[in-house]
Every structure is written in C-alpha cells, then in structure tokens.
Amino acid sequence: MILYLVKRLVVLLASTAVAGVAVFAFMGLLPGDPAEIALGVNATPEAVAALREQFGTDRPPLVQFFDWFGGLAGGDFGTSYVTSSPIGPQISERLAVTAVLVLGGMVIAVLVAVPAGTFAAVHHRNPLGAAISALSQVGIAVPAFLAGILLVFVFAVKAQALPSGGYVPFSEDPAQWLLSLLLPWSSLGLVQGAVLTRYVRSSVLDVMREDYLRTARAKGRGRMGALWRHGLRNAAVPVVTVLGLQLATLLIGAVVVERVFVIPGLGDLLLNGVAARDLLLVQGVVMVLVVAVLLINFLVDVAYAALDPRLRGAR
Amino acid sequence: MATPAGTPVIEARDLTRVYRRPRTSLTKPGEAVHALKGVSLTVMRGERYGIVGESGSGKSTLLRLLCGLDRPTGGSIRFAGQEIAGRRDLRFLRDDLQIVFQDPMSSLDPRMKVRDIVAEPLVALGRPIGGRVAELLEEVGLPASAADRYPHQFSGGQRQRIAIARALAPRPKVLVADEPVSALDVSVRGQILNLLADLIDAHGLTLVFVSHDLSVVRHVCESVAVMSEGEIVERGAVDTVWATPAHPYTRTLLQAVPTLEGLL
C-alpha cells in the first residue's frame, strides 16, 4: 500500500516536472515578444529593451525556465506582463471558483448517475430501464453550452426564477452564491450525469454477471441486496476512473459553461490571457490545470487502492 | 522415416528459472518465485516423454524453455546438439520442434481462417505452402472444406485437431504438447489421443507430453518425469513409476486420482 502510493507520488512529481518543461517550451512558440506587445506599435527599441530587462525575457531560456519553475514550487507564478499584477492570487481566486463550479456539477452528476445508472442496469430488460439509458444517450449528445443556454432560457429569462449568470462570492452573500450557481451546476451536472449514468449502468451490468453476485444470492440475499452489498463497491472501481476523467476534462471544459453563465473561472482567465498574449499568465494557468489533472489521476489511483485490496499488493 | 533411437534430442541441464514478483514493500525487493530449481532431463530421439505434476509445479515453464519461448535464469538446453538457451536465431529449433497447447479455444486466433492458422508456421519459416493445408487437414481427420472456416465454427475436439495440424505443418521431428486433452470432453479425449498416437507412429515423432494426470501419461508415454515445486522428483519408465512409485510425492499423486477400476 505504502509502496504503491510512493510509486504514484514519484510518478506525479516526475510528470509535473516534465509537464513544466513542456508547457514552458510550448509557450516559447507563442509569436511576439511580450515587451513589444506590451509597448504597442510605436515603441522605441530602447524602451522595448528596457522592458525586456524588467520582464526578464532577455535572459537565456534555461535561466527563465528555472526561475519560473522554481517560483512555482514556492507558489510564485510571477507578475503578469500585461496587467502588471502578480499572477498567483489571480489564479488561486479563479481556481477556487472553477473548483466550486466543477465539484458542485460533479456532485449533481453523481447524485443523478448512480441511482439512474443502477436502476437502468437492474431493469435493463424492461422499458423504464431502457428509457433511462436512452435518455442518458441523449444527454451525452447535447453540448454542455447548449444545455446551459436552454437552462438560462427556461429558468432565468422565461421563469425569471434564477439569475441568468454572474457569480457572487460566498463570502459576499451565501444565498446569492447558491442561487448564482444553481443553473451552472445543473447544466454541468446533467450533461456529465448523463455520461456517468451510461458508465454506471454498464459497470453495474458487468458486476451483475459476476460469479460472486450469484454467490451472494446463493447465501440468501435478494437481487438488490446482493447488488447493494457486494456489487456497488465493485462497480465503483471503473466508475471512479470515469469520474476522474470527467473531473480532469471539466477543469478546462467548464469554460464553455463559464462563458454562458459569465462566471469568472480559470478557463475564462486562460482565454483572457491568450487573447491578451499574457504569456506568463497563460503559462501559469496551463500549468495549474495540468498539475490539477495529474493530481486527480493520483487521487484516482489512491481511490483504487482504497477500494480494491488487490492493488494494495500486501500478501 | 529412419530415426536412430538412442541419440538425445533434448538435453536440459540444471535449468533454473526465477520470476520476480513486483515489489510490494518499500524496503523488501519483490518476492522471487523459483519456478524451476535445477531441472535436468534428456529426451531421446523417438521417445515419448511425459511430464506430470500439479498446478504451479513448473511444467509450463519448463516447456516454454524447451521451445525457446522464454530464457532460463541458469542452465543449458541443447536441441539436437545445439545450445538454445539465450540464443536469438532459433530457426533450427522452429524447423524441428512444434507445440500443441491445452486450450483449443485460445490457441487458435479467432480472426484467422483455419487455412491461415495451419499455414502459419510455414509462412513464418518462409516455406512453400502448396497443397499442404489440405493434406494436413486430411491427416488430422478434418474435411478440406474446413480450411475456409473460422475456429469458432468448430467443436473443441475439432479445434484441437486444427492445432495439431498446425504443429505438424513444418514436418517437425519433435512435438511438444502441453495438456492437449485436459480441456476436452471424455468422449472426445480418446479421439485426440488416438490421433496423436497414429501421427507419432506415422512420422516417427519424438513427443514431450505434459499432463497433470498420470493415467493419461501412462497411456501415451513410455518415460515420465514427475515434477513438484520446480524440481523433478522422480523419473523413469512409466510402467515402473506407475507400479512402484519411489518418491512419496508420486505416491500421493497416484493415490489422489480416483479411478473407476479402483472404485468398482
């Protein structure tokens, strides 16, 4: 168990380092010199040179990399060339928003998918079960932003029941915070819930065919009892993978929902950074996203170990 | 086919094979599994050599080594006088030694037609195929029309015939069989064993036959080696071992097998 975790942790750290290099190298490809861009069209060469020195972009790439990467370790993302403000706090502020959005959405997804998927699997031979899995197929096919737009149309514009967008920080007004997140959560949650439902269903179906479920029934458990006691945890193993995958893609994927609902999340920050050619900012956001995904992978591995004694390798 | 009996075909000396399990703890290295602990055996030309032992005793490992599919951790294997352990170019071995596996379900590629399955060793060895496939199918008692079908269209016994046809394709001198009848119905088992016996006689094959069932080995082979925990604990003429087992393990083995004769 410990060995397993240590191994995963080493992989996590190594991947982070490699990802750092990759991101840095990739960003080096961005056209334009930050100093020139910052100074605009008619800047004098001296002014540009001075600004380059101020930004530190006149140094060799390797030095820049280590400076940047070293800073990351201490939580220092540098200072934006464009907004001249430190990047770290911006990212953490946005990350918090996106995290709340994505986690909330996934909670809804799980709350929808686990019962729906299980039900669809158990009743896969009757119309209601088939209807649920058909519904989930349709849910998967709807782009998240379309779901968002429709939700806004129905609940905000027509019914005037909820705000159409905007984000109110929890610290400002918890009630408004909740209201402002209900629709974004729902649009993420329903679409992702549909995806998850499908996986829960097929995972439960697989488990239902397992011998040990038959054993449980031979002991005197009913169909559902056996599934509940022995099946769900086994079914959870592949579902956790999908959950991890979804979380990982949503961190950036939520940007479309952030757009629809005008939520100042991390994806939005990234797009702003790209639009403004804010190199360091983009680099920082990409790095945070990548590390977050790596971290999610790590957590998925840990979850496996927690769920499945075979992976703990103890004999 | 004239095969001078009395010359060794396979000579294995002090074979060891250690598998390392992945480590499970930070401090200790992964557990070592000694699948073979110094196995020596000699198979003579034309001999039918049986290997019996329980699951995990190292039979399959030994076979893999003999067939050049795996490398021993230590020891030497000579095939027709040439060393094969650790050698890369094993063409001489492939030409002369072929193998039949236990499970006819999984030993035939489900995506290949029987024709291609049977011809595979010839293709791999760059030999002409010609009418060989039909010839082989006939020899194992299958209609020529079988060539254009897929393995799943055959029963277990038929599939095992296809596997035998494949093994015979390059006209090997040695046939290695890993539990070839364990997965078959009793009613079919006899057919396959009879077929094997006929083919061995017809082609003067040397046979290495692995089984967990001493009575099957007794029917097929003249010599036998009994394996337990990676070692050969007893060897000799089958009838001798059957009648007067020397090693306690062999005795256990013999007593464990229920036989109709003994019970009725």
Added chain:
Amino acid sequence: MRGRINAGLIVGGVLVGLVVAAALVSFVWTPHDPTLVDAARKLQEPGGGYPLGADKFGRDTFSQLMVGARTTLYVGIVAVGIAAVIGAPLGIVAGMTGHGWLSELVMRVNDLVFAFPALLLAVMLGAVYGAGTLTAMIAIGVATVPAFARVARAATLQVMVTDYIMAARAAGRTRRAIAVRHVLPNISSVLIVQASVSFAIAILAEAALSFLGFGTRPPIPSWGRMLQESQELLFSTPRLALWPGAAIALAVLGFNLLGDGLRDYLDPKLRRIRAER
C-alpha cells in the same frame, strides 16, 4: 462469436449514415450556395425552396447543415485518425512489452498527454498557430491519443496472454508479424468502438471550440458555429438554433450508439475494455 445486430447499432448506423450522406451529397448538390449572403432573404421563413428557412445573412439553413456535416465528419475523421495512428501503435507496443519499462514509459507519457485536454490544447495551439479547423482537429486528435493508447494496451494485454500468441511465437513469427497478423486484427473491434466514441467526442469538442471562437473559421458552415451565431436570435427565431443543435445531438447520438452497438456485435467478449472518453 459475433453478437446480435441490435437496435442501437441500427439507429446509430442510420444516423451516422444520414450525416455521411448529407456530407457526400453536399459535394455535388446543395439547394443553395450555403455561404451566399442575400439580404433579401434575411431570416426567411421555411418554404419556397428554403426548406428550413434562412439565417440573418439570408443563407439557406438546409444547405448549411449539409455542408456542416462535411465539417463535422472532417473534424472527426482527422482527429480520430491522428489519435488512432499515434495511439493504437503506442498502445500495442506498450501491451506487447507487457509490464516492462517501455510499456511503463509509454503509459506515463500517455498520462501526461492526458493532462492536456482537447480544449486546453486547442486554445494553446490556437494561440500559437491561429484558431481554425486544423488546429482544432490536431488538438482534439492529440488529446484523444491517450484514450486510444490505453484501450489498445488493455486489449493487447488480453490478447498477449492467449495461447495463439504463444503458438505464433513457437511457429517462429517475428514480433512485428505477431503485432500485425494477430494483435491488430484481434483488437480492431475495440479500436473501431473507440473510434466511434472518440468521433462523438470530437464532434462535441468542435462545437464547444466553435462556441468559444476557436473552431472552424467563418464562413465555412459548421454546426457548432451555426449554433453560436444563432444565439442572439434564440428568442425571435429559435429554429436557427434548433437545427444545428439537433444535428449535433443526433450525430453524437449516432456515433455513440454505433460504438455501443458495434461493441456488442463485433466482440461481446471484449466488452470489458471500455472505450474511454
């Protein structure tokens, strides 16, 4: 060995067939030039040679949908092609080397690439090379590589423990021959299923990118962009959003159903290896 032809397979096949047919026909015929701006036809109601009406530029919605199918397939084919061409061999190599260091390395690199989702890559690539269909496809393709590699590896591992691989080795087959003659055919059904599912995801990704302005360039019709452009008219002319929205949903549905159906049809035994998103 084959499973039964199921309803999903049929529905999926029909939907995908419709998309393909629309795309193919659009090469030789569309009711109108889908990019022709005609102020006189602005927001024309359906009818009179405009079966689904026209958009605010007076462009025929039906023609745009047809040509949009082309874009959809184009994105899917190239993206899935990239992913399959890179991912499948990687997965096979990793699977064939079992649990060795090479396999481990491939999988770790895979995990790393996985950390760059399609959208992120598209934004990054778009930032460097300019947004467009090609960058979108490359991004989606590269981001899908890990899914292919994983699935190919899992299937290859299953194939590698079978006796027919042993038999092929004993017959003297080289590694490459084994990969091409045995592994590839036996994992092809898994790859086809993965391709189908990835195709659906690529369509959704393209739509999302178009929504963000990182997708297909105007005026080339794309369902995602049609949807995006129709937003401001959602209240007054909802049909402009309805059609591309439905087209996307049905195409995605089609590919997903096709994938599921193919899995059950081609290889019921391999159903444990699931296509990944």
Added chain:
Amino acid sequence: MLSVDGLSVHADDLRLVRDVSFSIAPGERVGLIGESGSGKSLTALSLMGLLPEGVTASGSATLAGQPLVGVPEKQLTRLRGRTVSMVFQEPMTALNPLMRVGAQVAEVMTLHGAARAAARARAVELLERVRLPRPAQLARAYPHQLSGGQRQRVMLAIALANEPELLICDEPTTALDVTVQKQMLELIAEVAPALLFITHDLAVVAAMCERVLVMYGGRVVETGPMREVFTRPRHRYTEGLLASSRLTPRGTRLPTIKGSVPPAGGFPGGCVFRNRCPHATPECETEPELTGDGHGYACWHPGD
C-alpha cells in the same frame, strides 16, 4: 426430501433442459454426470432459483415440502443458504474480491438471523472445520490472497454455515489439482448432509455417490444406483462414456464415441444421442421414455 418433477429450462425458444425428474432422500448422495453442455449446471441453478437472466425454469421441485420452481424470489431467499446451499465451479471468481473472507462467511449467518459477533466467531470455527490453516488469521485475508483450493474451502464453509439440508456442488474440484481435489472430496463427503454432486468425471462420482443421474443433451438418459449403472450401463451413451473414461495402457487404442457434443439446440430430435450412437436405428427418431424402476434409462436399444 428433494423431489424434482418434469423440470425444464428454456432460453428464449431453446429448450436447454427437458423434463428432468429425480429425488434425493435425506442424507443421500446423488451424482449428476454428463459432458460439458449437457445441462447439469442449469438443472442445479434452477433448483436454487439462480438461473441467469433470460433463462427460465418450469416444472416442479420441492425441498422439504417447500416449492422451489416458479416461486417469488422473496420466498427463495429464505431457503437459499439455509435449507439448501451450493458450491460453484470457479473458486477464483465466486468470492467478492473486495471483502475479507471471514466477513463473507459470517454474512450468510447474519443474513439468516444470527447476531454479528456470534456469526464472526462461528465463521472462524467453520474455516477450521473445512481444514483451513490458521483460521483466525485467514478470516481477515482477502480472496486474492488465497489459493484456489483454499477459496473453494471458504465456499464450502459458506455453504455449510447454516447446516443446510441439501448441499449442491457444481464441479467443485474441476479447477483444482488432483491432490487438492482428493482432500476436498473427502471433506465434502464428510460434512455434506444430502448431496447433489455435479461432475463430468465418472471416477469422482464413483468415489462420492450412491446414486447417479446421467445427463446428455438436457435430458436424464440414465439413472440408478452408482454401482449398477457403472457396471451394467444400459444407455448407449453411458456405455460409451464409461468406455472412453478408462485409459488403457500404452499401445492400445482407446474406445471413443464418434463426433462431439453438439452446441445447445444442435441435438437431434428423438433420442438426443442418436447421431453419435453406433446402434441408432430409425426407431430412435421417436423420443424414448425414461423407463425401468430403480435403474432407469431412456434408450430404444439398451445394452445388457
């Protein structure tokens, strides 16, 4: 005690088991033999009410006065694991991989009303009874940490936990080594109450059972006291089976049955064995009844 009458099993329009009737007296050990695909497992599963989805049983079966076929699941759950238990063929997959084996043994007792603590203690006793070493530690192990034979013993412990009246064993030793098989068989013989023992190995039946049922193509083709059936088989199938089970010394040809067992649905009408039977005549196209009391057989041309 167990009496089965006209039991049939269908999958869609395929009849997989046809008209099976037999009974087992308290303490009696009955063997059910037949090659792969003859319908042994389905017969057993239909008694447990555990048929796979899409497969249904008809006919009647009663155990100690309680009906087993065509009754609601609820009623069956009370019987399963208490009045009748079953040990399955595959020891590697029959245990929940995520649960400690002790808990899996205790579960069957708490399910039928035992207190938790008592069940746990008794689980250890049961593990000892099936001769597992260091039962207390073993109870805390996960299934993957046990060998196949050990797992099968755990399965047996589960089956015996509530002192059932009937134990059904479906090829419990096929996946095990011969030496392990022997111990296992001895153990079963020692602990079993009434027993329905399924196997394709005639010798095993001979060692275990007093009475045998021979199945082929979903039908019971011969039934009777073990000794009698094995020494004087009447059905030609039984005869062939016995002949090919005897492995004669080297150099002799083995007797065989021609052809092979067809897949489900591929058996001929009339006598299911007629396409492989050396004695088949046109008469065999009509289905033979299972006749003869004590020693019954369904054959138009019985051996003597």
Added chain:
Amino acid sequence: GGGGGGQSGGASPSKQETLSVGFVAEPANLDFTSTEGAAIPQALLVNVYEGLVKLDQDGKIVPLLAEKWEISEDRKTYTFTLRKGVTFTGGAPFTADDVAFSLNRVASDWKLKIKTQLDVIDKVEKKDDTTAVVTLKRPSNGFLYAMATRLGAMFSRTGVADLATKPVGTGPFQLGSWKRGDSIQLTANPGYWGAKPALSGVTLKYFKDATAMNNALLTGGIDVISSVQAPESLQQFADPGRFQTVEGTTNGEVVLSLNNGRPPFDDKKARQAVRHAIDHKALLDTAWAGRGQLIGTMVPPTDPWYEDRTGDYPYDVAKAKELLGGKTYTVKMRVPNLPYAVAAAQVVKSQLAQVGITADIEPLEFPARWLDVVFKQGDYDISMINHVEPRDMGIFADKSYYFHYDNPAFGKLLAEADQGTEQDQAGKLKQAAKLLSDDAAADWLFLFPNLIVAKKGVTGLPKNAIAEAFDFTGLAKQ
C-alpha cells in the same frame, strides 16, 4: 463658468442608488498611459480622471477642470484658468503644477501611439497655482480636441506610482473594487468638487458573450447594456414597460481596411473595385440589423466638416469587374474576432466573391493577435476594424500606419487644416475626406451605432458616444 460634469445629474434628490452597466471588453489593467485599447478610458475618463476640457454630447468642447481658457493671437499660446478647490482622491490639491506634470508626462512616459498628437506642445508653464500656460510649436486646431481625450487627463504628482491598479483622479467617482474577469466598481468620490452624481456607485460588469449580456439585462442582473453587440436581439427588449432603447451615433467608422502597400490593393483600381462590389445597405442590414449609418469616408456626421459621400461608389458589380479587368484574386481577410467584424466579414466575402475576389477569412483574437499581425506587421490584404477614436482621419496621413496609404497631397491637406483658421480647417478637411474616398484608400462599411438598452427608469443615458468615456455622471435611476 459653472457647470462641469455635475450639471445634469444633480436634479434628483440624493437617493443613493447604484447601477450596473454591462460592457464588452474588460481592461487588462487601469493604466491608459501604457495600454492600448478603448476599455480603460471608457471606464475611467471623465468618471475618475478629468481633463481641463471635455466633449459634450454634441461634440463641443466645454470646460471641465479649466474654468476657461484664452488663446493667443498667433494661436500658439493657451492660457488655462483652473477651477479652485479641486482635490485628487486622497486629498492632494489640483494645481497648475499637476497640469505641467501631466502634460509633460505624455511625452516622457506614455507608451501609446496616439501620444504624438500632443507633440505640438512646446512647453507647459505654471503662471500661478490656478493658471497654466501651454505653448505650441505651431498653431493646431487639433490640440484642444486632443486635450479632451485621455491625453489631457490630469494626474496627481503623487498618484502615478501604480497606475495599473490604483488610479488617482479628480473625477466624481473613484475606484471601489475590481473583481478581475467580472466587474469594476466605482464609488462616488465624497470630496468631489462639483455637483455630486446621482448615483452612489456604478458597477461595470464585463461580458464576453453578447447573449449573456442580453440575458443579464432580461433577468435584472444589470441595468444597462452600454453597447449592444447583437443588434438582432433588440426585439427582446421591445416591451416599453420594461426597457428603453437609446439609439445614437458614435464616431466609430467601421473601416474595411485595404492594404495599400502590397498587391492587389496597391492598385487604386482594385480598391475602387472593392468599393463598387460592396452593397453597403445589404451589409448593414444583414451584419448589423440595419442599425448604424452609411458613410463614404472617414468623417462621421457629428464632425463639422461632414459631407455625404455615400454616393461616391454605388453598388455596381459590373463596374467592379470592369475595374478588375477580368482578373480574379485570392486575398487574406484578417479580421478581429469581434461580433460586428466576424458578421460583416462574411457578408464582404460573399459580395467580393461575386466580382471574382476570393477572401479567406481569418478571425484573429482582439486585441493582441490582430494588433500584432495586422496592425503592426501589416500582414493582411483586407481587414476590418471600428476606428473609434474621434477625429481620426489623420491616421491615413501616416504612411507607416497599417493602411500604408501613401498620398502626400492628403498629408498636406491635413497639415494645412490643423494650422489654418477654423474655416480653413473645415474646408481642407472636406477636401481631404473626398480625396480619401476618391483614392479608395479603404472602404467605409458603416458608422457604428450607439445602441444602449436600459431598464425603464434609468435616465441620463448618453445618446451619442462620440467621446472616449462612458460618462456616468449624469446617470440616474427613478
């Protein structure tokens, strides 16, 4: 004197209300001395920073921090008399020293291209605390106008340390908070010298998506849409019981830029062909819902020297083809990824296709990438941008400007106009505008409309957006 910014809003009793106004582009930072773009002055000028003068709704220059000013005979010396009792937020008094400081700083510290407009300043002197004297190198009609733009904004000598995040001005509002990616909050400046604005604060909310902004107004998330980005959607706001729509004009000319510096548009005939090929009315109708005004050259109707030049190049496909001499071209059309540009580009492409010009549209992110590729490197054949700066015909006089228009006669006309009398100025500029049109230096697609939608009851909305700032001082809510 009297007046200033506070005039119009002082009417309603101090019912301390706040308003939310939706905007499109969020500033990257708050320093308009070093960062290009319209977003910063739109938020801060007049509201936070004030100049000596400002433009009123009709485009007239009116006093602000200067009570009055005198212009010398030779039109080279401007003497500004400053308002008394004005302080910067934070308490520093506003004096002539600050005027000198601010205007000198333009040359020394500003990093914007437009700062050259104040190159005519020779020196700035303080006569006494409330009198500042600006001497020009030559007479300039544009000087005072430039002083009404961000170039004339007055900075505190102690308030420029952190312009990017901490603006210090004399205006009626001060920066409250800035939630990046979301909104900027301005609060009333308690120490403001003039009449207090009716609002106690204004929230500027930023929307990247036009639909999201519309929805916000529909659902009460904001009170005002400062500039409608999806004019087709206006009918959602048709209910007069809930909303009001203000439609006015701007001085934003949506210019179809043609690269005069390289083939094919280095050829006047090719450019003229483009002008004939475009059906401007149809373009406006389809791309921008018919809102806005057609223009034929770089002068909006609000400028005194406006002439209707829309008839110069009537829509005429045959004529266009003739001008092209039967040749066909494939050109790069690189446009900013802004709603109006992406919409209009598709229409232009379709119309140009009729005359044999294939335009490949490539939307570039605005501002960074468009500025880099088109504006700076000039790597384009056709582009399109709304030139929002007021009285900006002069950009055509700069050969290095991305149009690469090169006609010395044009530059001469502009110089004469700047230095001549006011009558001279109008005449010369009319000639210059005609010359631009004749030369087809570019095509002018339409004049961007000022489209504001607000909840019913919001008053003081600026009808025309002809200055850089969105002036909140007059805004009130009933």
